[in-house]
Amino acid sequence: MKTASFSSPLLDETLNKNNPHVNLSVSELTEHSLFKNEGTLSSTGALRVETGKYTGRSPADKFIVNEDSVKDKINWKTNQPISEKSFENLYTKVLNYLGEKKDLYVFKGFAGADQSSRLPIQVINEYAWHNLFAHQLFIRPNETELKEHEAEFTVISAPGFQADPEVDGTNSETFIIISFEKRTVLIGGTEYAGEIKKSIFTVMNYILPERNILSMHCSANVGKEGDVALFFGLSGTGKTTLSADAHRSLIGDDEHGWSMNGVFNIEGGCYAKCINLSKDKEPQIWDAIRFGTVLENVMMKEETREPDYDNTSLTENTRAAYPIDAIPNIAIPSVAGHPNTIIFLTADAFGVLPPISKLTKEQAMFHFLSGYTSKLAGTERGVTSPEATFSTCFGAPFLPLPAHRYAEMLGEKIMEHDVQVFLVNTGWSGGGYGVGERMKLSYTRAMIQAALNGELDRIETETDPIFGLHIPSHCPGVPAQVLQPKQTWENQESYDIKAKELATQFVKNFEKFTNVSKEIKQAGPNI
Structure with missing residues (x-):
């Protein structure tokens, strides 16, 4: 993947006037962080840091620059525009601010393990620990690649700089702004490092589909026989935990592309x-x-x-x-063939969805577009307890293009490669949040193992009367009553009320998808 590089004299001047540290080692970045009192060492040797006021992403402060080359492609229903003038003014202010710093830290590397489609990036940081974060999360270059590296997208992170909303056109002092024409991400007013990671993921979610490669918010692993599994789900649903399997090799834990050759990890870390x-x-x-x-x-x-x-x-x-x-058991390099199994993960705060159910192709498209889960406390600013939410394609905040682009690509690949799809609830059982209990991890692992091994293909299923989901009658290593969520509730009438309440939310949410087939619409709950 090759795009024209963007030249910024002001950026070059900023880097040249102070002391840029380029691709320092882990030890050097740790030393700098400790010397600057950015963090402390834990007993494990890990660098422990605090992110201050913001301990999660700030979706209300994320923008895409409304530029001529992209304005007709971006889904503005889920993405906020900001003017080119506002971006340029903030760009100048941020670089002037960084120009006064004694040290800046630069990481040069890649997004995308597939060399034919990877994006060369550079991350410029005010804090040494943020640069260590970038070093660990993105794909690190070897010596030859570093010498030949030419960044095609730049992230500039200045946590200490705060915007003036009345002057700068932002919603608060915090901002995460992506300019596709300038190939730049501008971050300020927040120390939460996850903004660096997710901004590049948003960039890849624009670039890859334009090249007929599906970008996905999922983890992935591969078995000894080359069988590949994808795990879709929002933060806190178990992507990282469930894809780290001692019996399977990890491809990646959060972000992937699916090309005509197979699956590849976008990142170099977890x-x-x-x-x-x-x-x-x-x-x-x-x-x-x-x-x-x-x-x-x-x-x-x-x-x-x-x-x-x-x-x-x-x-x-x-x-x-x-x-x-x-992680000891990883795929090297982080690429594999086409998936055999797809798992949609959800953390159901109502406690009414079954812990595992098999989906038809139409149901798979319905639940992919719905992207139901519960926002867990702390993942986003202002979320203090789980809330039911629908995030299209299990990653709406990171999708610059209309959702149907990603859904259509996934549907085509499911059909082409005859992929088996399951919905797995890692949330609550025996009642909703505050009443029931979180599903036991050991049960979830057993169910997923059975799905990946093909054991559930030979087991009879029962159709849930409300959600229409196909629930296995039994599963090795899991008590039979756990598989039927209604049986885990003391008051089954309360279960029916909550189940119908959630089913209604599913149907209401899906009304916005006007360009999908009748079969997909009818694959949802029956109310």
Whole structure:
């Protein structure tokens, strides 16, 4: 993938007038961070940092520049425009601000493990730990690639600079702005490093479909026989946890492309949630948190400096950023063939969806377009308890193009490669949030293993009368009553009320999709 590079004299001047540190090693970036008091070392050797006021993404502060070359392609129903003038003024202000800093940190690398479609990027940071984050999350170049590197997209992150909404055209002091013509992402007013990662994902969600490559918000792994599985789902639904399987090789944990050759990872690292992390339940993630890892907003025990993963006093959205090779069982390189199985993950706060159900091709398209889950506390600013939400294609905040572009591409690939699709609820059972309990991870793993091994293909299913989902009558390693959510509720009349309430929300949400077939519309709940 090759695009013309964008030349910015002001950026060159800014980098030349101070002391840019280009592609420092993990050790050097850690030393700089400690010297500047940006963070502290935990007992594991990981660099522990706090992100201040913002401990999650700020979707209300994300913009795309309304430029002639893209304005007719962008889905403005889900993306906010900002004027070229506002972007240019902020661009100048941010670079003038960074020009006064003694040190700047530059990472040069790639997005996309498939060399035929990767995007050369550079990330310019005010903070050393942010550059360490970029080093671990994106694809790192070898010596030859670094010498020949020519960035085609630049991220400029200046957390210490705050916008003036009345002057700069933003909604607050915080801003994440993407200019596709200038091939630049401008970030200010927030220390949350996830904005760096997700801004490049948004860029790839524009670039890849334009080249007939499906971009996906999913994790992926591959079995010993070359069978590939995709795990779609929003933050907190279990993508990272469930794709880290000791018996399968990890391709990537969050962002992928699907080309005519197969699947490839967009990133070079993992950004795992740490809330209630334990060695017993998630040993691969636990062991990956060592020197070089960035721990965001994880509290530490004062005397031992051991990470306290159960402590949510800062936020429930605690994170660990580490390179993908910190996981022992990975696919090298991060590419594989076409998927055999797709898992749609949801964390149902109502507690009414079955823990696993098999989908027809039409149901798969309905649930992909619906993208139902619950926003979990801390993932976004202002979310303090789970809320039911529908995020188209399980990634609406990161999709610059209309949703039907991604859905049509996925539908075509499901049909072409005869992919089996399942809906898996990692949320609540026996009642909604506050009444029921979160589905046991061991049960979810057993169900997914059965799906990947083809064991559920030979098991009879029962059709849910409300949602129309095809529920297996039994599954190895899972109590039969767990498979039927209504049977886990003490008051089954209450279950019916909540199930119909959620089904109604599904149908109402789907009314906005006017250009889909009758068969897909009818694949939703029956109310």
